[in-house]
Amino acid sequence: xxxxxxxxxxxxTDSYKITHYKQYPPNVSKVYSYFExxxxxxxxxxxxxxxxxxxxxxxxxxxxxxxxxxxxxxxVFYQMHFKQAVFDxxxxxxxxxxxxxxxxxxxKAVPEGKIIPRGNVLFTVENTDPDFFWLTNYxxxxxxxxxxxxxxxxxxxxxxxxxxxxxxxxxxxLEGLDIKLHDFGYRGVSSQESAALGGAAHLVNFxxxxxxxxxxxxxxxxxxxxxxxxxxxxxxxxxxxxxxSREKDAFECLLDQFPSGPVAVVSDSYDIFKACKHIxxxxxKERVMERSEDSALIIRPDSGDPAQTLLxxxxxxxxxxxxxxxxxGYKVLPSYLRIIQGDGIDLNSxxxxxxxxxxxxxxxxxxxxGCGSALLQKINRDTLNCAFKCSYVEANGRGMxxxxxxxxxxxxxxxxxxxxxxxxxxxxxxxxxxxxxxxxEDMLVTVFENGTILQEYTLDEIRKxxxxxxxxxxxxxxxxxxxxxxxxxxxxxxxxxx
Amino acid sequence: LESNPTVTHYKQYPPNTSKVYSYFExxxxxxxxxxxxxVKYDKTVFYGLQYILxxxxxxxxxxxxxxxxxxxxxxxxxxxxxFNEKGWNYILEKYNxxxxxxxKAVPEGSVIPRGNVLFTVVSTDPExxxxxxxxxxxxxxxxxxxxxxxxxxxxxxxxxxxxxxxxxxLEGLEYKLHDFGYRGVSSQETAGIGASAHLVNFxxxxxxxxxxxxxxxxxxxxxxxxxxxxxxxxxxxxxxxxDHEKDAFEHIIKQFPSVPVSIVSDSYDIYNACEKIWGEDLxxxxxxxxxxxxxxxxxxxxxxxxxxxxxxxxxxxxxxxxxxxxGYKVLPPYIRVIQGDGVDINTLQExxxxxxxxxxxxxxxxxxxxxALLQKLTRDLLNCSFKCSYVVTNGLGxxxxxxxxxxxxxxxxxxxxxxxxxxxxDFVTLEEGKGDLEExxxxxxxxxxxxxxxxxxxxxxxxxxxxxxxxxxxxDLLL
Numbered sequence: 001x002x003x004x005x006x007x008x009x010x011x012x013t014d015s016y017k018i019t020h021y022k023q024y025p026p027n028v029s030k031v032y033s034y035f036e037x038x039x040x041x042x043x044x045x046x047x048x049x050x051x052x053x054x055x056x057x058x059x060x061x062x063x064x065x066x067x068x069x070x071x072x073x074x075x076v077f078y079q080m081h082f083k084q085a086v087f088d089x090x091x092x093x094x095x096x097x098x099x100x101x102x103x104x105x106x107x108k109a110v111p112e113g114k115i116i117p118r119g120n121v122l123f124t125v126e127n128t129d130p131d132f133f134w135l136t137n138y139x140x141x142x143x144x145x146x147x148x149x150x151x152x153x154x155x156x157x158x159x160x161x162x163x164x165x166x167x168x169x170x171x172x173x174l175e176g177l178d179i180k181l182h183d184f185g186y187r188g189v190s191s192q193e194s195a196a197l198g199g200a201a202h203l204v205n206f207x208x209x210x211x212x213x214x215x216x217x218x219x220x221x222x223x224x225x226x227x228x229x230x231x232x233x234x235x236x237x238x239x240x241x242x243x244x245s246r247e248k249d250a251f252e253c254l255l256d257q258f259p260s261g262p263v264a265v266v267s268d269s270y271d272i273f274k275a276c277k278h279i280x281x282x283x284x285k286e287r288v289m290e291r292s293e294d295s296a297l298i299i300r301p302d303s304g305d306p307a308q309t310l311l312x313x314x315x316x317x318x319x320x321x322x323x324x325x326x327x328x329g330y331k332v333l334p335s336y337l338r339i340i341q342g343d344g345i346d347l348n349s350x351x352x353x354x355x356x357x358x359x360x361x362x363x364x365x366x367x368x369x370g371c372g373s374a375l376l377q378k379i380n381r382d383t384l385n386c387a388f389k390c391s392y393v394e395a396n397g398r399g400m401x402x403x404x405x406x407x408x409x410x411x412x413x414x415x416x417x418x419x420x421x422x423x424x425x426x427x428x429x430x431x432x433x434x435x436x437x438x439x440x441e442d443m444l445v446t447v448f449e450n451g452t453i454l455q456e457y458t459l460d461e462i463r464k465x466x467x468x469x470x471x472x473x474x475x476x477x478x479x480x481x482x483x484x485x486x487x488x489x490x491x492x493x494x495x496x497x498x
Numbered sequence: 499l500e501s502n503p504t505v506t507h508y509k510q511y512p513p514n515t516s517k518v519y520s521y522f523e524x525x526x527x528x529x530x531x532x533x534x535x536x537v538k539y540d541k542t543v544f545y546g547l548q549y550i551l552x553x554x555x556x557x558x559x560x561x562x563x564x565x566x567x568x569x570x571x572x573x574x575x576x577x578x579x580x581f582n583e584k585g586w587n588y589i590l591e592k593y594n595x596x597x598x599x600x601x602k603a604v605p606e607g608s609v610i611p612r613g614n615v616l617f618t619v620v621s622t623d624p625e626x627x628x629x630x631x632x633x634x635x636x637x638x639x640x641x642x643x644x645x646x647x648x649x650x651x652x653x654x655x656x657x658x659x660x661x662x663x664x665x666x667x668l669e670g671l672e673y674k675l676h677d678f679g680y681r682g683v684s685s686q687e688t689a690g691i692g693a694s695a696h697l698v699n700f701x702x703x704x705x706x707x708x709x710x711x712x713x714x715x716x717x718x719x720x721x722x723x724x725x726x727x728x729x730x731x732x733x734x735x736x737x738x739x740x741d742h743e744k745d746a747f748e749h750i751i752k753q754f755p756s757v758p759v760s761i762v763s764d765s766y767d768i769y770n771a772c773e774k775i776w777g778e779d780l781x782x783x784x785x786x787x788x789x790x791x792x793x794x795x796x797x798x799x800x801x802x803x804x805x806x807x808x809x810x811x812x813x814x815x816x817x818x819x820x821x822x823x824x825g826y827k828v829l830p831p832y833i834r835v836i837q838g839d840g841v842d843i844n845t846l847q848e849x850x851x852x853x854x855x856x857x858x859x860x861x862x863x864x865x866x867x868x869x870a871l872l873q874k875l876t877r878d879l880l881n882c883s884f885k886c887s888y889v890v891t892n893g894l895g896x897x898x899x900x901x902x903x904x905x906x907x908x909x910x911x912x913x914x915x916x917x918x919x920x921x922x923x924d925f926v927t928l929e930e931g932k933g934d935l936e937e938x939x940x941x942x943x944x945x946x947x948x949x950x951x952x953x954x955x956x957x958x959x960x961x962x963x964x965x966x967x968x969x970x971x972x973x974d975l976l977l
Contacts, residue, residue, distance in 0.1 A: 007686075008710075014680050015704040015726035016760070022753045023734035025746070031733065060686075080721040081709065084757055086728060137733050144681035187638035187884075188877040192554070193687035195639075215575065226574040236910075237631050237886030238510035240898040241518065249512070257509040261578055271903040304904025373876045380869045381682040388681075390733035402736040407767040408800030414732075 009065040010074035010092060013141045018078055021088045021134035029130035030394035033137060034419050035146060036431075038385035039119035040411055047117045048384055049157050049466050050110045051201055052149025055221045057107075057453050060142060064101030064451065066092055094131055102451025104129040105136065108444040110421060112457040113204065113465030115157075118384070120431045121419040121444070122150075125388075128450055133393075140388045147386035148194065151379045152201035156181070157466060158347055159371070160205045163364070164473045166354040170330040170363040174473065179229070181369050183209035184342050185376030198376035203227040203459065204466050208368075211376070224459035232257070233264035233300070240269050248279045255287050255297070264298040264340055272301045276313055281320030289321070293335035298368065306344045307353045313339060314362055330363035342370025346378070389414035392435070401434055420444060505572055508582045508628035516624035517890035520631060521915050523927075524644065525881035526613035527907050537843055542880055543651055543965050544608045544616050545695055546643025549715045551601070551952050554636055558595035558950070560586055588625055596950025598623040599630060602943040604917060606956040607698060607964030609651070612880070614927045615915040615943065616644075622949060627889075634884045641882035642688070645875045646695035650675070651965060653843050653867075654699045657860065658967060659975040660850040664826040664859040675846075675865050676726075677703035678838050679872035692872035697724050697958075698965050702864075705872070716958035723958055728753070729760035729796070736765050744775045751783055751793060760794040760836055768797045772809050776833075777816030784817075789831035794864070802840045803852045809835055810858050826859035838866025842874065885910035887929070897930050916941040 024031070037048045071092050078087040095101060109123035110116055125143065127135050163180045167173070183202045189195045192213060199214015200222065209215065209228040218227035234254055242250040247270065254265050267275040280288055280299060288297050299317070301309045314333070323331045333339075341353065350371075354364055391414060393400055401417035420437030421444050424430050429443070447455045511518065524542045565586045572581040589595060603617035604610060619637065621630045657674045661667070677696045683689045686707060693708020694716075703709070703724040712723050730750055738746040743766060751759055763771040776784065776795060784793050795813065797805045813835070819827045829835075837849065846867075850860055887910060889896050897913035916933030918941065920926050926938065933941055946954045956964075 011706045011710060012686065013706065014678070015706055016729035016731065019728035019754070020731065020734050022728075023730055023746075023750045025738045025742075025749070028737060031737065033733065077706075077709075077722070081706070081725055082727070082757070083725065137731065141681045142686075145683065145685065147682070148684040187635045188641070189639070190642040190683065190873075190875075191639065191685055191687035191691055192636075193685035194683075197685055212571070212575070215571070226571075228575070229577065230575055232506035232509075232576065232578075232580055234510055235507060235631065236900045237518065237520065237898075238507050240900050241515060241886055241889040241891070241896075242512045243896055243898060246512075250510070253512070254510055258506070258580075261576075268902045268904070269900045273903070303902035303908050309904060373878065377684075377876050380873045382869060390736060393737045395737075400739055402733075402739065404732045404736050404765045405740075406764045406799040407769075408764055408797070408805060412799050 007060065008070045008073055009060065010070050011077060012060065013138055015081060017138050017141065018082070018088070019086050020137060021091055024133060025395050028133045028393055028395045030127060030392070031133045031136040031390055032124065032126040032392035032418060033140065033388055033390045034121045034124045034415065035143065035386070035388045036121055036415070037118050037150065038387055038411065040385050043118065043385075045118070045154060045158060045384060047115050047154075048122075048150055049153035049204060050114050050116060050122055050150060051112050051153040051204055051462060051466075052146055052197060053107075053109055053123065053447065054112060054453075054456060055149070055197060055200075055217065056142065056146065057448050058221055061103060061139070061448065062451060062453050065103060066095045066101035068096065071096065088134065091132070091134060095135075098129070098131070099450065103135065103139075104132045104450055105139065105448065106446060106450075107448040109447045110443060111445060111465065113462030115466060116421075117429055120429060121415065121421055124419055124444065137390065144381070144386065144388045147381040147384065148379075149197050149201040150386065151383050152198045152376060153204045153466070154384065155347070155379060156202045156205045156375060157468070159350060159375075160468060161472045162347065162351050162354065163369075164468055166358060166364040168473055170328060170358055171326055171365050172328045176365065178206050179208040179368070181206050181208070181371055182230075182340070182342070183211045183214065183228075183375060184370040184372040186211040186213070188373040189376045195376070200227070202375060204462055218459050222457070222459040222462065227459055231262045231264060231298070234266050236266060236269055239266060244270060247275060248283050251279055251284055252287065255284070255291075260295050262294070262296045262298055264300050266300040266302050268302045268304075272304070272309065273312060273316060276316045277320065281316060285320060288336060289334070291336040296336050296338050298338045298340045300340045300342060302343045306341055306349055307356045310339065310341055310353060310367065311356060311360060314357075314360075314366065326363050326365070328363075330358070331361050332363050333366050338368065339366060340368040340370055342372070345369050345371045346374035387414070391415050391419060391433075392417050399435075505576070505582070506580045507631060508585055509580070511627060511889070512891045514892045515627045515889055516893070517621055517888075518627045518630040518886060519618065519620040519888035519914060520634065520884055520886045521615045521618045521911060522637065522640070522882070522884045523615055523911070524612050525883050525907060527881055536847070537652055539612070539648060539652065539880055541609050541611050541648075542644055543647035543698060544604045544610060544644060545606050545647045545698055545961060545965070546640045546691060547601075547603055547617060547946065548606060548952075548955060549643070549691060549694075549711060550636060550640060551947050552715050555597060555633065555947065556950060556952050559597060560590050560595040562590065565590065582628065585626065585628060589629075592623070593950065597629060597633070598626050598949050599633065599947070600945060600949070601947040602941075603946050604942055605944065605960070605964055607961035609965060610917075611925055614925050615911065615917050618915055618943060631886065638877070638882065638884045641877040641880070642875070643691050643695040644882065645877075645880055646692045646872060647698045647965065648880060649843060649875060650696045650699045650871065653846055654967060655971065655975055656843070656847050656850060658972060660854055661860040662972070662976060664824055664854055665822055665861045666824050670861070672701045673864060674860070675700050675702070675867060676836070676838070677705045677708070677871055678866040678868035680705040680707065682869040683872045689872070696871060698961055701725055712958050716956065716961065718958045727758040727760060727794075730762050732762060732765055735762060740766060743771065744779050747771075747775055748780055748783065751780070754791075756788070756791050758790070758792050758794055760796050762796040762798050764798045764800075768800070768805065769808060769812060772812040773816065777812065781816065784833055785830075787832040792832050792834045794834045794836045796836045796838060798839045802837055802845050803849045806835065806837050806849055806863065807852060807856055810853070810856075810862060822859055822861070824859070825857070826854075827857055828859045829862050834864065835862055836864045836866055838868070841865050841867040842870030881907070883910070887911050887915060888913045917943050
């Protein structure tokens, strides 16, 4: 696997890193750094899904990433950018000469898909040749972008926990869980590449998406031919183009065009409640009732307060089409009729909505959710406090554990020495610092060395590793009065040994 | 061919539709409680369309292979044959894979009030009416460069105000907010787009990718549009060991004697570093530096305003302060401060206001911003939206719109649109084709793309020129 040819690796870093080779202590021969999602007091998320490194390795880091042409391009560029010659031309030429342009770097990482408590090492980076001590942190900028697929996969999984809880409680099973949250985020994300990466990260937990780029990413980088599915759906233009007085004709066209599978129809162009009551529930009622469970009409509200709108819509649809009780005693609309709420959905609102539905006796099977920016864009590196820090150096033949420890913010303190990750005797995952870890216990796997990818994961494997656990699903574990459960759960997420 | 949700839309338009016309705007939010948002974002900077046109829409965008591939992907994805193979083959055959659409847009860099049309898209071939909204997903991603450029410009206004008030000039304004965001964005591509958008307003950046985007898609008369200086990071300090922070500092300033050098000083104790190491141990070395090559002290933790004030206070005791013409304190020219942690538009305002209150000139400081500059933004900040406003069905033009009962803010514009200036100099969007009446003179929207060709481009210099702070804006800020 070779990295993109026209991409200049030498230009893919923060400018100031160009100047760092001059700043390390003399005779440094190794710089060893690591990445973690730092713990923060009162943080909302306690564990993370590790995902996305394979994409970076394959796309940008593997194979010969340095050529003479790229060195020259970088040299000219940095001369103008810094208004002086500060670029380490010799250093990069050595990479070219000694290693054919392949990076003399070793990366060890947690297997992709694994769920790891905050505050643990997730991957480490070090140079494999003393001449290239400066390379470890040169690639920090690129590797820290791991915050994104990790955060999307984590948030997506948090959504899954909430959905699982409510689905289990109101239906007795988890059937259909993996299509409950549809990715609507393509247009609201900052670029095509982010759409692909974020889209793929969501597919670790679910398999419904409209972000096609994510499917292609999963196919190309994670060996999954088709990671997600969708259904025909309307958008406002295909409804309003019929004119305000012909909304019924627009709706009918959709039923006609897509008779044999589910179809989602946005119904709030003018008045969602009237559309449900007079068009779906009256003028087109028979057409709707003709449809089967496999070709359900899925009504889509897209404005107003999500919970209130949903409840009102359910009420209207119940009046028009009736409802029945499922085996647990919650109300379900007829199987040919469902709703998808794709506006204003985030972790808070989805929980609120499902609780309100439950309070009113409605099963979670009635509703699907679509999420756009809250899934793919409304997150940042601080959401999980992702950071990359140097923890160990070797100089003059001696190793030294290093760290930062700012008096102005103890939570920004970093780990010391060479690190490993293990499951301790209580079964909890922890980081061992200062090189004290036993290699046979280390969960970190060498995935990249000297330009070659040594370990790959398929999306199937990743999905399996990222599955929800029993305690995420069973409502009883969320009993706040059960302090022992909470204690054990918290012990699970404690930081490592210092 | 990757714009998914619209895959099935060609079947959903009314029969005999021969034209679909849509537009893009940053909607106004009239009913928003303004107390929730300190910054109003009344106007937006239009930027980034040229990148999208060049990268994704121009020239031959489909081939027989791509159509085949898409057909297979969508068959699996929908578990059904819904892909418009016929429509795409038509485009391949008749137009050699070039897109028969026309896009008219406001000049890049233009600063336009919310609620106005910024660009329109229309199909130019009756068979390809469905194409207009096919390209929606890709075009709506313009929300990102628009939002970065707009948010960056609003910060420029804050800096301009306080710089002028505390120093009497705007010298150095363009270097007051440095882009630190490369690692904090979601991808390499985003880094390039976002960093270029920031450079519409400023010249300091560490996000190299942005410069590459500008050179490739816009062009500048200068060799590069953005600059940086040597700077330390924590690893280059901590690698020396906890007891050798002074050695690290000394080594680094000596490596870069004749250019500005920024040195992160909070690895262990920022206040001790400022007082003892910079203020005493290495003071001689710093005093030797010229005004063109200051030491720039960088705190990187703690409450931003408190930390900045305390650092200034400590440095002010160790180095001889001067009072400038406006009566504000300035450190000697060989030492400055850069705050690059926790900076967003709100904390920026707090810090410069706090500095002014404590009689510190903004000449003393520069800012770095990462996540808040390039990542902590969404399409909702400026309510960026793409909507269909006009269709031709059975030969008749119909003005169309959405108007959801539960949200008047989501109402869209009707009919064919144009943008004009009123006699008083304001902007107005005319709907329902009223621009044809020529009451307000020429349409400010220019055709930039037609049938696969980019017909009008802007250089980055033009973009910067269009986006620069106006005299009237500066006057308003200083009132």
